Amino acid sequence: METILALRDLEVQYYSNRKTIRAVNGLSLDMHKGKVLGLVGETGAGKTTLALSILNMIRAPQGKITAGNIRFAGNDVLTMNKHELRNMRGKDVAMIFQDPMTALNPVLTVGDQIAETVLRHEGVSKEAAWKTAETMLETVGIPADRAREYPHQFSGGMKQRVVIALALACNPKLLLADEPTTALDVTIQAQVLDLMRKLIKEQGTSVLFITHSLGLVAENCDEVATMYAGEIVEFGSVKQLFGNPLHPYTKGLFGSLPDLSAVSERLKPIPGLMPDPTNLPSGCFFSPRCPFATEICHNTHPVDIDVEGHMVKCHLYTKKGGKA
């Protein structure tokens, strides 16, 4: 498998009120050509931060990549100059932002925004760029006669679809999709995902698919990573992770889901909240909430353990014969 993106020992911090927020903590991850990697995890786990880091978009003085390195198609992203970065962003690596309004310009019509991106990266005529914009809008289910409207005239899901059209317009090699379909109904979601799959098949695009929907992961991803407090705590194929979730946090996620086939009174969330990222606990970051935690969990930070090609960061599996 060809590696398109390699993250090594990445650390990202934010600074606020003289406190240091440890958003990403020594994270390593590989992404392969033509594969979809699902990234799930708690609100605030650092998923968006991770995606922004790949584009080198963590802005000082609010935040900083403090350690580690990022290689995209063999190139070191953290040492790229402005020009190289601009070429990479939007063209080779496109991001579908979680918040559509960070990607949309409120004073430009949606058609113009897509056409402008196409113009900048593809070197085509103005007319051709506008045509592409209209086609892209239709592909995401927005009639072309609405291309001259402004973002504020669109519903939440329609804005999100414009952002998707914008990201896909230049056929990126790597797509960072941050909650790309949360605001969409399931039928349009299915259409958008079909489009994404087509891109993967035809162009060998790789996708980082950040989502809270385990259903979407099961149906669209090849591999899954679970993130908690800035770390990957479990990594495996979809089959491994759904067939046999190992980390107590991943297990808790499955337990929290409303079940479509049953009538249940109350859901069973994982008790408690994520640790304060300005003051992470010693030992395993999940230990304060973990029903299986023992003394070692509170004192020693766990390392990655390999359980038959399925990675988990949890002391429970050292005892059970996993290899560190």
Next chain:
Amino acid sequence: MSARSPITDTPMTDTPILRVKNLKKYFHVAKGNLHAVDDVSFDISKGKTLGMVGESGCGKSTTGRLLVRLHESTSGSIIYDGTEVTSATVRDMGMLRTCMQMIFQDPYSSINPRHTVASIIGEPLKIHKKVHNNLEYEERVRQLMTTVGLAERLYDAYPHELDGGRRQRIGIARALALDPEFIVCDEPVSALDVSIQAQILNLLMNLQEKLGLTYLFITHDLSVVKHISDDIVIMYMGQIVERGPTEELFKKPIHPYGQALLSAIPIPKLNSKRDRIILKSEVSSPINPKPGCRFAPRCAYAQPECSTADPALREVSPGRFAACRLAEQFV
């Protein structure tokens, strides 16, 4: 069968606290009149949850905003607990604004980025003079933060410092600040991971049980809507195409759009791909729509007659409503 209300033809077993009748909202856009909400009627009984689902852009948020009068309606009536919202006086509106709240779909655009978390949550308390001094104010804000699971250390934080999920919870805390009776929940949990989502859903359900709150719950997540709603309406291009009790509707949707929608739910299990109804992606525009069923261009069952007149929402079998000429065959 129990008696039926002459207005909306729903059973009168519970008294509706909210009655919406023939509600319309048209926006004027460059190309004409955009029919965002086009003749919508429904009731919600006190203490119940009505789930609202439908295609993106079909008018759900606009309906919600009309209810709390963040938009002026083009025509139609909204009666909340005996008061006509669409023509309420400034004084009545002041009262209504404390009973009716909205949790906004978009946590980014609905909160002021220059205000701290505490001042966003506490603002309604000040506007409506619900607290008498600073101590009381701070206490109430901290209590609201705890209720929605926001750590106290975030009291003075700014929204941009928070992740998507925590920003969403600011909106929920703010909506709860005035102890409302009725809340329009517009995608309140979509930005949250499933565990926090479960915490918030449980919270909303506990509040409902304890305080008798009434919800209009808008979401794309069908397993969430099934979990929380007593009844469901399905919208398509500004109109309600199907309505019914949750359990029955999920067992067997009787409108072709409802069928397509429910068949597309992603299931969090391995190899669970079921028979999906893939809709033709032909899209019609809500600007100056032609008469006739708006779903017909994408409907597998459509016949020429479907495109001649708007199908009315009618009771196809007891308690089950659909706006489709052919609905009988799906019962």
